[in-house]
Amino acid sequence: MYFKNIKHTTYFMYAVVVCSIVSAILNRGNNNKQPLNIIDSVIFLLSPILIVFGTFIHLCFLSAPVFADRVLISFGAVMMFVTICxxxxxxxxxIASVFISFPxxxxxxxxxxxxxxxxxxxEYDNRISNDIALSVSRADPEGKLALFIAGRQPSSNQRINAVNRFSSLSSLIPLYYTNGWWGKHLIKMFGIKNRVIGTKSGTQACGMKKFEETQIYSLYIDSENILVDFDKPACK
Structure with a gap:
């Protein structure tokens, strides 16, 4: 089994739920030992749907829920449970053991x-964040300059190998520094006092002074800002 996108996995899960309901109807219909209680039957047939619903209902009570793929990874357990049922x-x-061994x-x-x-x-993200925090602290000990992040960070070798085998893992294992707000929150965990704004156009690096360059990113500075640029633009 191989899914190129997490949506395909979701469709498979829904298909399994439908199959479980149909199999439950057939199984209960063949059981003539006792009359079927209507309430028990409704609960029994709706149980797969209720289990799926219960995996994400708690997120609806949050003020700012994040319905990302990695947050909804608990659906995998639902797929496994319904498949076993x-x-x-x-x-x-x-025969059942042989068939179920593959999924x-x-x-x-x-x-x-x-x-x-x-x-x-x-671990790779933490190392990058720690290096950036140390460099920014040395360049601006008082933490008065605003910090911007541009470009896309590289992926670890382990993540690259995993995504090559299962493409849906690309969204389940995020890259924090990708012109998004996740990196802004991550770098703040490493003790810098600077105001982290978030993203900034990488082309603006050409109007700033480069004060440090590594194999992963370059750092630029001016009178008001510090820019961390993973793309490292070729300025003329």
């Missing part, structure tokens, strides 16, 4: 790949 309706347990193997491989890549990417 679906295959448990098969009478021949040997379970995919779940374990996918989860391990996600966890390992996320771990190493976090």
């Amino acid at each position: 679906f295959f448990s309706t098969i009478k021949n347990k040997y 379970l193997l995919f779940v374990f491989v996918y989860s391990f790949t996600f966890g390992a890549a996320q771990k190493y990417q976090k």
